[in-house]
Amino acid sequence: MKTCLVVDDSRVIRKVARRILEDLGFEIAEASDGAEALAWCRAAMPDAVLLDWNMPVMSGIDFLKHLRAEVGGDRPRVVFCTVENDVAHINEALACGADEFIMKPFDGEIVASKFFQAGLT
Amino acid sequence: MKRDDAELVAHLCEARAGLKVDPDKIYLLESRLAPVARRDGFGSIEEMLVALRTRREERMIWAVVEAMTMGETSFFRDQAPFDHFRDVLLTQLAANSEGRPIRIWSAACGSGQEIYSLAMAVEEQRAQLGGVRVDLFASDLNERALEKAQSGLYTQFEVQRGLHVRRLVQHFEKVDEMWRLSPRIRQMVRWRRTNLVSDLSTLGRFDVIFCRYLLSSLVEPMRKRVIENLALLLEPNGVIYLGVGERLAEATPALRAVVGCDGLFRPDPAYRVAA
Structure with missing residues (x-):
């Protein structure tokens, strides 16, 4: 079973995302900020990361930069999931190694489409 | 009601x-x-x-x-037919074009996602086409769908269905809460209101017709009529893409399924002679 780390400081968003991704066949782990997510990845690289942008302690984009510098950190497919929906943010995410980008608000159909585009399903 | x-x-x-x-x-x-x-x-x-x-x-x-015509649609719906179109078919057609433009038609184009997906695919493959011109046509019965399609404006929800984010930032710009397709892609398409059950003979011939997931919305006798009308507009080496799993075309002698490509059909030469 593929694993997906859901990184968001909102418990509600994590819960919604978990439900959608479990339906897509993923095993879910959760982290509430970038630093916690990085600790998870250092212990065991997931197949996918669903990643919020604005979070306390460490932001999504800083997490992504750290992740891609880790040994094996190029492997997880990273899908941003954020309210930062302008072209500049999207381009920055892609330049830092994001594979896909979900603009909030999202639903199950969008997540399924984006995970397919990212080569995860 | x-x-x-x-x-x-x-x-x-x-x-x-x-x-x-x-x-x-x-x-x-x-x-x-x-x-x-x-x-x-x-x-x-x-x-x-x-x-x-x-x-x-x-x-x-x-x-x-x-x-009552609006059906479901999305960019690059099902993905595989568009990959086949871009990576296999376009280069084949270009190689055999003998200088003639390649003519592509999205029949029942709805709000335009299908024809624009094809236009983006053509653009991405342009360097491999040896300068052969590609003409893209789109038609629908629904005047308002055509207006929306021509505007090239899509909601955030619509641009997140089927469209990779790299294509989004490459081809669209954000306008308030909407996303607008670049004029470069929009200008590749010519539009027309067309009723597929009427006479289509003025449209000319096509190398590629996309008519996906339309047939199931028609009453039984019209399915055969529409599919046969479309088949007669195909060039001898042309193809028609129906929806994945749409088996309806097998009920007519006008088309033959292409083995290994779900939803892809070629005209049957014998039928054309008989017609």
């Missing part, structure tokens, strides 16, 4: 466009027709249909029929 009103609408849809409309699906009928009634200044769907019965105005009849 009353039963005889629903039956009137279903009857008009079938008579004018071969559309299969279930008069029992009152909710669907009401959700489609309420905006039409509002737009034309009627207090309710019932009032609009009373006026339609008495005046029998063509414009009003078509507004009702067209409102």
